[in-house]
Amino acid sequence: MPTSNKLAVIGGGAAGFFAAINAARLNPNLNVTIFEKSREVLSKVRISGGGRCNVTHHCFDPEIMSKAYPRGSRELRWAFEQFQPTDTVSWFEDRGVELKTESDGRMFPTTDDSATIINCLKEEANHHDVDVHTRHRVETITRRSDKKFELSIKNKKSQIFDAVVIATGGSNRRSTYKWLEDLGHSIVEPVPSLFTFNFKENIFKDLSGISIENGSVSIAGTSYQHEGPILITHWGLSGPAVLKTSAWAARYLYDQNYDFTIQVNWLHPLNSQEVQQKLKKLRDTNARKTAQKQDTFPIPNRLWNRFLELADIDPKIRWAELSNENIHHLTEQLTNASYDIEGKTTYKEEFVTSGGIPLDEVNMGTMESKKISNLYFAGEVLNIDGITGGYNFQSAWTTGWIAAQHIGGE
Template sequence: MSNNTLAVIGGGAAGFFAGVNAARLYPGLRVILFERSREVLSKVRISGGGRCNVTHHCFDPETLSMAYPRGGKELRWAFEQFQARDTVTWFNDRGVDLKTEEDGRMFPVTDDSATIISCLKKEARKQGVEIRIKSRVGAITPIENNRYTIDLRDGKSIHADAAVIATGGSNRSRTYDWIRDLGHTIVDPVPSLFTFNFRRKIFEDLAGISLEEASVTIDGTNFQHQGPLLITHWGLSGPAVLKTSAWAARYLYDKEYRFTIRVNWVPPKNEEDVRGILYELRDYNARKLVNKQDRFALPNRLWKRFVALTGIDNGQRWAELSNNQIHHLAQQLTGARYEIQGKTTYKDEFVTSGGVPLTEINTGTMESTIRPRLYFAGEVLNIDGITGGYNFQSAWTTGWIAARHLPFG
């Protein structure tokens, strides 16, 4: 039996997973989880539109690690210890079945994040984890024998034999000052996973229109991603944009979110392919209006907008199109350029690039290389994934590894 105490700072996915698994792995260990807000697992509750995108159906560690703009190399080996298949098994063993959607995202079959929260809370009760909400940690002070004093903002404090920091990401650098006080450096945080706002709102009235496949490229760079695309009141969103924003997060921050994108609305067709199709439409649909077509999988309202942006008259017939107009319409469909000025982040679901650098962590154990018996898990680390359940998977993985390698075995 253990008489040791583990302090877990942060009641999100990573902290909670570290806490419940630590309590399970080390019988008698006292686990105290501190959450500064009034609710644990709040990000789990709202994620995936309230359904909770638990993980991604990718059971190969190497392929899985490729979904992380920051931290992928280190996670490649971490996933050998605990990967997406292990996440599915962990929840299955506790009565939660997951389902896989066409794009690989995995959700509870109930389509309700409360299912995941209930499972985790039930496990916490079963393992005797003490959960203290509205408990903001002000400092962690090293004391003798590599132990720590956890000082709370309300003036109370406890002694711990080890600590796991899982406070999540923050877009304010000063939020990490108390971690800097422990001797760690911080990679300045910048937003990741955000939508692109157009300087000119040329699609504003088409908000809500989505495409199953489009390609987005940041002009002058190699940042390019393909996937579903959503038109918003402000610009563009959807996986194609969110993935691009994740990989280009630091580049776009340096650009102050003023840049140009190119969009291919009809991939994998290129400009030459599209031009050929338009010539065919001119030949075989000669008497029909240009604002109607059946060769491209585009909503009619969006097609009409492209026709208008090309300068083609609304009443013009296909037979009346000049070669020059066909050329410009093909460009509009496969390589239109849009000036971006600003971004929109998901306020409560924000993801950051930045945090504790992995060079200061033993990623095989999640223990600090600067402070013994101090562990890190989740987005407080300089790890972030693209959209699709990857950020939760890195939380489960790092939380589990931290729990597995505590010095209480």
């Protein structure tokens, strides 16, 4: 970005702040301004991880890390060579913020408070004289004849900048991207990427909150299948196994209008044959006990009784009285249950979108537009999305960092 001294960053989220802070840090002569349309910056950081902020994921191998992204995997593989989770950890630790790793690999501040991350970013912005303007909605960007950018801001005076970083995040509305199309970029149709599955007939509604530590979820008629914890909600199913499946199948499920069938193995990695053998052994060893009593499978009692009912088995019948047909039906409920899905629910308030600026229109080594010089992109406005677990924040830090290196280093 030669001869440039005024940088506008549009979007006051993780990617926008990281790009702004690091560009200003690298080039003290650079005047950096963040424009955020809402009244609060870093709102997604605040709610992430139940208010604890899932900063990144404890995976320090760029190749393995990149495989957590249904969209952007190939491009991020090399981007992570420049800035990956170990760099994120170091960046925050250098500023007095310690991170910790939980059993599933998610990384949080040791304070378990997202305010720790927010305060760190705000303090850094203040330290490097980054101006932050909230309630400033940029409506259009015009490339002038002198190659500068004129930003039209709702109910405010237009401003002129030498370079611009677009870090507005994802949106499920195509109209949100129109101003970027007007600049000359194309848009990959935006669709939700991280969501829970709603049952057509909710047979588990009264069991909301019950979870299984190890299950698998697959979409009937496809190769989409993922393992992990499964959580029963008021409307259907959630948990990592469901969320990972929703991310990878996002565009397929959009095309299906979210009307599809899933198969669930509640006892993964056990298969049907293994479960059937264990049930027959229970029939022998627990012969005089009722079917509602079992200590073989890690399934809560209330959910176990529901599986018995779905298999047309009276919970009060004795194990010895179960026929081979009963065992077969119960095995199916436990390892190959089919549920019709009709609709989705966004995962908490952590909205993630598939779609946005196509990656082939961006130089992923600098995050600069291939169409317009001195125009950069960072974060979810790009057609990048990861599964749950800190991956989406990491791509925000990485793309923001790379843009900053190119802008501030020149």
